[in-house]
Amino acid sequence: MGIRxxxxxQEAPQKGYPYERTELSVGIALHNSYGNDYDSNYPSPLxxxxxxxxxxxxxxxxxxxxxxxxTVWVNIFHHISKHWAVGLQGCYGYxxxxxYRSLTAQKDGKLDLHDFIALWSLRYYYCIHQKYSFYSGxxxxxxxxxxxxxDASEYTAKTYMIEDATIFGFLVGTxxxxxxxxxxxxxxxxxxxVGYRW
Numbered sequence: 001m002g003i004r005x006x007x008x009x010q011e012a013p014q015k016g017y018p019y020e021r022t023e024l025s026v027g028i029a030l031h032n033s034y035g036n037d038y039d040s041n042y043p044s045p046l047x048x049x050x051x052x053x054x055x056x057x058x059x060x061x062x063x064x065x066x067x068x069x070x071t072v073w074v075n076i077f078h079h080i081s082k083h084w085a086v087g088l089q090g091c092y093g094y095x096x097x098x099x100y101r102s103l104t105a106q107k108d109g110k111l112d113l114h115d116f117i118a119l120w121s122l123r124y125y126y127c128i129h130q131k132y133s134f135y136s137g138x139x140x141x142x143x144x145x146x147x148x149x150x151d152a153s154e155y156t157a158k159t160y161m162i163e164d165a166t167i168f169g170f171l172v173g174t175x176x177x178x179x180x181x182x183x184x185x186x187x188x189x190x191x192x193x194v195g196y197r198w
Contacts, residue, residue, distance in 0.1 A: 021079040023087075023171075025179060025195030029188020031068035031093055062102055068095040071115075071187040075195075077123055089119040089139060089164075093187040099150045109150030115187060116144040119164060131174060137166040162186060171195070 077087030097111040119141030127134040143162045146155045169181030173195075180192040 020175075020197040023075075023077045023085070023177075023195055023197050025073075025075045025177075025193050027073045027075070027179065027191045027193020029071045029073060029091075029183075029191040031071050031095065031188050060102055061108065062100055064098040064100065066095055066097045068093065073191060073193065075121075077121070082128060083125050085123045085125065087121045087123065089117075089121050089141075091115070091117045091187055093117075111150055112146075112148045112155070114146040114155075116146075117162060117187065118142055118144075119162070123166070132170065132172045135166065135169045135171075137169070139164040139166075 071091050071093035073089060073091040075087060075089045077085040079085045093115045095113040095115075098107055099109040099111075100106065101108045119139035121137055121139040123135050123137035125133050125135040140161070140163050142159055145158045145160075147158070148155045164186040165184045167182045167184065169179060171177045171179035175197055177195050177197065178193070179195060180190065182190055
């Protein structure tokens with residue numbers, strides 16, 4: 001009887017909860033668009049308020065398309081039950097847009113944009129296994145934004161609320177794992193990376 005109970009006690013955690021409760025991961029996302037180019041939270045790359053409109057109408061400048069670096073994400077989640085986890089997510093992303101003189105094609109100012117994002121997150125694992133899992137989630141937090149317009153000498157700071165959702169995510173592995181997820185395009189539509197559980 002004692003031996004049988006001992007074996008059952010070892011197997012129970014696998015049936016009720018198949019792996020460690022805390023997940024720490026690092027990932028990147030390719031920022032394929034400048035958020036929403038007309039989002040009121042973002043400075044417009046198309047109009048520099050410090051340059052008179054007639055200069056633009058006269059064709060003295062042209063503006064290159066917005067370019068963005070890969071966004072770096074750091075996530076930590078803790079399971080409060082088998083299927084539910086709470087966590088924090090943070091990321092940094094950089095975007096820039098170059099302005100040129102029309103006649104000479106010389107660079108004439110640059111718009112710089114730095115995003116620092118922190119999110120509180122809730123995640124639901126609707127399929128959970130020792131070696132793979134599928135999940136979705138929602139997040140709410142803040143974006144601390146630093147930006148500098150083409151003719152500005154100093155950065156302007158702005159903070160606003162931001163929300164995100166993981167439409168579909170999956171992870172594969174045991175202690176060390178890889179993950180990928182499709183989101184609502186907050187600094188990247190598709191994210192991927194590696195993580196560790198304990």
